[in-house]
Amino acid sequence: MWGHGGFWQAIDRFARHRGGNFAVVFGITASALVLGVGFAVDTVQLMNAKSALRAAVDAAVTSTARSITIGDITEEDAPDTVRAFLSANSTGGLLAYDEIVLDRLTIDDTAKTVEAEAHVDVSLYFPLFGMPNTRRVSNIGAAIYSDRHIEVAMMLDVTGSMGGQKIKDLKKAAQSAVEALLAGNKNPNTPRVRVAIVPYAEAVNTGKLADTVFVEQKNGPDLPPSIATPVSATTHPDNCATERKMQDGSADFSDDAPDTIRIVRRNNKDEQYYAKVNRDDRVGTCPQAGLVPLTADKDALLAAIEGFSANGVTAGGIAAQWGYYMLSPKWRSAISSAGAGDGPADINPKKVGKVAILMTDGAFNTAFAGVPVSKDKNNQPQNDQGQKSRSYAESICGNMKRDGIVVFTIGFALPNSESSQARSVLRNCASNDTSSMKHFYDVSTGPELDAAFKDIVANTEQLALTK
The missing domain is CATH 3.40.50.410 (von Willebrand factor, type A domain)
Known part of the structure; x- marks a missing residue:
């Protein structure tokens, strides 16, 4: 069984091989490997960002709905409260401060719901050829409030x-x-x-x-x-x-x-x-x-x-x-x-x-x-x-x-x-x-x-x- 040194020596010999077939195969393999790793990293990045955004939006609408219910705020105060919660939940980690953008906030007085739509633009580590360097992730969250x-x-x-x-x-x-x-x-x-x-x-x-x-x-x-x-x-x-x-x-x-x-x-x-x-x-x-x-x-x-x-x-x-x-x-x-x-x-x-x-x-x-x-x-x-x-x-x-x-x-x-x-x-x-x-x-x-x-x-x- 190879030790770590033997493994890397074999890789080095493969990379230095001057045979045309080996060079082509190595080039194709390396490119595919890099693309695969990059795609995996970006996929995980996007999934984590989406999860963090969903948590932030859910926390914002749930907390706002509760504040309306218990009388801490009025319905007119809801937009400012949602924005404050989004900011509080986008500090550090994947979603840096002020990266979350509130696109829409709907207060339905008949259905007694608070609904918010927000997005964040996520920087990609390995953008595909010809593609932008960022990907937009969006989420919609809703919660019920009550005047009961x-x-x-x-x-x-x-x-x-x-x-x-x-x-x-x-x-x-x-x-x-x-x-x-x-x-x-x-x-x-x-x-x-x-x-x-x-x-x-x-x-x-x-x-x-x-x-x-x-x-x-x-x-x-x-x-x-x-x-x-x-x-x-x-x-x-x-x-x-x-x-x-x-x-x-x-x-x-x-x-x-x-x-x-x-x-x-x-x-x-x-x-x-x-x-x-x-x-x-x-x-x-x-x-x-x-x-x-x-x-x-x-x-x-x-x-x-x-x-x-x-x-x-x-x-x-x-x-x-x-x-x-x-x-x-x-x-x-x-x-x-x-x-x-x-x-x-x-x-x-x-x-x-x-x-x-x-x-x-x-x-x-x-x-x-x-x-x-x-x-x-x-x-x-x-x-x-x-x-x-x-x-x-x-x-x-x-x-x-x-x-x-x-x-x-x-x-x-x-x-x-x-x-x-x-x-x-x-x-x-x-x-x-x-x-x-x-x-x-x-x-x-x-x-x-x-x-x-x-x-x-x-x-x-x-x-x-x-x-």
Whole structure:
């Protein structure tokens, strides 16, 4: 076998050979070799330049579309923004500074797209005979922007098992999520993102919406009185509410407004009543923290979260119910009348993205609708409360998803004894995963909880660009 020296000596002898046939063959071979190498080098150069240009154009239109969506820039600012991104992405490497030329930029206000066409002239190392020394490479990139508004309802577990470090972790993660969600609001008068907070335990503290609640009296009816019956001022022992009940005592999964007139048949008589939400007379503990309907008031939301304290048991079906109400346009009048904000926007997927986030640290174990009045030896309501609570939550989540609400769920440090039931209901409640987005998070620590909320916030922003 030849060493390197022997190889090159053979080549040298071949090149010096004076035989006519060998000289011709060598000349042809050398020329073809040089042309082949040159063509390969230029091909790689052009391919790399095209790839770099495509990346630069895609980055420019994607970043510009996002900036329009979150309100950082207006559509009129888009050309300058695209040019700035092209310049930033053509510094060094294959595409030197200012080599990218923007040929066309189209902002389609109807389709909500940003489309850019750009080119770069690439110098060739080995131009073919008679050909120019440069080759033009072009690329077209497009991205969708959106004027969609976002409404987010966060249903957060403040039950007794959330005490100690866990409630601190929740406060930190939820407050960070609120700040991130509202960061894109540039005009306080026309916020693009609004957030509602629904703390829950055994019941939900309705705050300013207490007048939407029918307070049951012990041994009294489960339905509000007929609209024809004069009603004295309702006495509220607190601002809490449980499930809304149907005439047979079962849970009502609809998002009907509390001023909706219902028709119910009792005692063989047709009686109409308003669809207020029940406060079951068996409620023992009302959460201290009240819900906050949709708002862009960051300080109010952060203060509400800071006021969380852990107490009570887990009525997950009631949490899902009130999260649904906070996103339903049917509740707009009641919320506005209570001085609690403008209420939810109409359901219009092209204009509004609605998101629900349901978080718990354990299995749902408490329900009142459809649960007999009788008590067990510990003076607690009997029957399959846990099964009902989980079933109620899944039914309401199903209604939310049917109405176009995207549902994310988080299980936080789920105990081994309850993890199977809790994970099952959270998976069933969550929207279906996609190739780029998951909707159920199973986390164990405070940092993981914070990361889950951050991921959901990022996904929520992505939903703003999805039509």
